[in-house]
Amino acid sequence: MMKLIDPFARPISYLRVSVTDRCDFRCTYCMAEHMQFLPKKELLTLEELDRLCSAFVGMGVEKLRITGGEPLVRRDIMTFFRAMARHLDSGALKELTLTTNGSQLARFAADLAAIGVRRVNVSLDTLDAEKFARITRWGRLPQVLDGIRAAQQAGLRVKINAVALKGFNEDELFGLVDWCGAEGHDLTFIEVMPMGDLGEENRLDQYWALSDLRARLAERFTLIDLAERTGGPARYVRLEETGQKIGFITPLTHNFCESCNRVRLTCTGELYMCLGQEDMADLRAPLRAHPGEDAPVEQAIRAAIARKPKGHDFDYSRQRVAGQVSRHMSHTGG
Ligand code: SAM
Numbered sequence: 001m002m003k004l005i006d007p008f009a010r011p012i013s014y015l016r017v018s019v020t021d022r023c024d025f026r027c028t029y030c031m032a033e034h035m036q037f038l039p040k041k042e043l044l045t046l047e048e049l050d051r052l053c054s055a056f057v058g059m060g061v062e063k064l065r066i067t068g069g070e071p072l073v074r075r076d077i078m079t080f081f082r083a084m085a086r087h088l089d090s091g092a093l094k095e096l097t098l099t100t101n102g103s104q105l106a107r108f109a110a111d112l113a114a115i116g117v118r119r120v121n122v123s124l125d126t127l128d129a130e131k132f133a134r135i136t137r138w139g140r141l142p143q144v145l146d147g148i149r150a151a152q153q154a155g156l157r158v159k160i161n162a163v164a165l166k167g168f169n170e171d172e173l174f175g176l177v178d179w180c181g182a183e184g185h186d187l188t189f190i191e192v193m194p195m196g197d198l199g200e201e202n203r204l205d206q207y208w209a210l211s212d213l214r215a216r217l218a219e220r221f222t223l224i225d226l227a228e229r230t231g232g233p234a235r236y237v238r239l240e241e242t243g244q245k246i247g248f249i250t251p252l253t254h255n256f257c258e259s260c261n262r263v264r265l266t267c268t269g270e271l272y273m274c275l276g277q278e279d280m281a282d283l284r285a286p287l288r289a290h291p292g293e294d295a296p297v298e299q300a301i302r303a304a305i306a307r308k309p310k311g312h313d314f315d316y317s318r319q320r321v322a323g324q325v326s327r328h329m330s331h332t333g334g
């Protein structure tokens with residue numbers, strides 16, 4: 001079948017799938033404390049998610065990242081992972097992975113490893129239990145650390161994702177680096193993005209530019225730029241002194257769109273061609289209108305990819321937030 005190529009000649013080989021909008025945490029930069037979640041009938045069933053993801057795999061998607069909300073709080077999520085593992089077994093899919101807050105990893109790590117998941121991204125912004133409770137509102141640090149240990153024991157490689165937050169984890173830069181070094185985890189810092197309504201939390205106040213974080217890191221370590229690119233907004237360095245790999249996801253200070261290879265599917269079947277744009281395609285309608293037929297869904301996917309924009313418009317310059325999109329990160333799946 002013809003592979004997916006967008007109007008800027010970028011092959012689309014990476015699909016990120018949000019399987020739920022729900023979460024057992026309420027991170028302040030991601031969600032409001034009281035969230036109105038979607039009614040069940042709006043959500044794609046696990047079978048519908050299977051159909052859609054399998055259509056993408058059939059059209060050349062080689063990497064699938066499961067995210068949310070918190071993917072591991074979706075009921076029967078292992079059924080879906082097991083379904084996707086058949087594409088690993090057939091060789092069509094090169095990688096099946098997930099981004100999680102880690103709270104349920106102690107329960108799921110062994111099963112995930114058994115079906116062929118090799119790596120997991122765990123979001124963790126602080127190693128201080130009190131600060132962790134504050135930033136996640138509902139989360140508890142020991143539970144997440146147990147989850148991370150379980151993942152390691154199951155043989156999964158763990159990458160820690162930390163959102164860089166001014167006045168919050170600036171003082172933990174070296175603490176996080178040292179801990180990840182000692183535990184053998186890769187570490188990536190993420191710039192806070194203007195998602196959702198800015199209301200109570202002013203994200204300009206929280207914004208800690210990774211150019212500054214990087215400069216501070218360079219005061220203690222020698223940073224060697226790595227050529228490695230994943231088609232996304234991440235850049236990597238190696239710390240010469242420790243050999244650790246550190247990533248920087250900088251959608252705001254760096255333009256990465258020219259090599260973008262990814263699209264995002266929400267738990268309601270909306271396909272976002274760009275994280276930073278409002279345009280999306282409804283894939284649920286053709287999916288539900290044609291239960292036994294794949295062609296209409298494939299057609300809708302191709303039509304959507306043909307509209308993939310060149311890039312996003314996020315911009316924090318001149319001390320205001322521009323290019324902001326109104327949906328929450330938990331909706332598009334981060
Ligand atoms: N619940 C899972 C987790 O926390 O890893 C998966 C979904 S979460 C939306 C995915 C990633 O998005 C997390 O690493 C989180 O820190 C990040 N994120 C959420 N809101 C963000 C924001 N406003 N700016 C930057 N990153 C954000």
Ligand code: SF4
Pocket residue numbers: 023024025026027030031068069070101123330
């Ligand atoms: Fe939940 Fe992840 Fe959002 Fe935190 S960042 S509220 S863990 S979805």
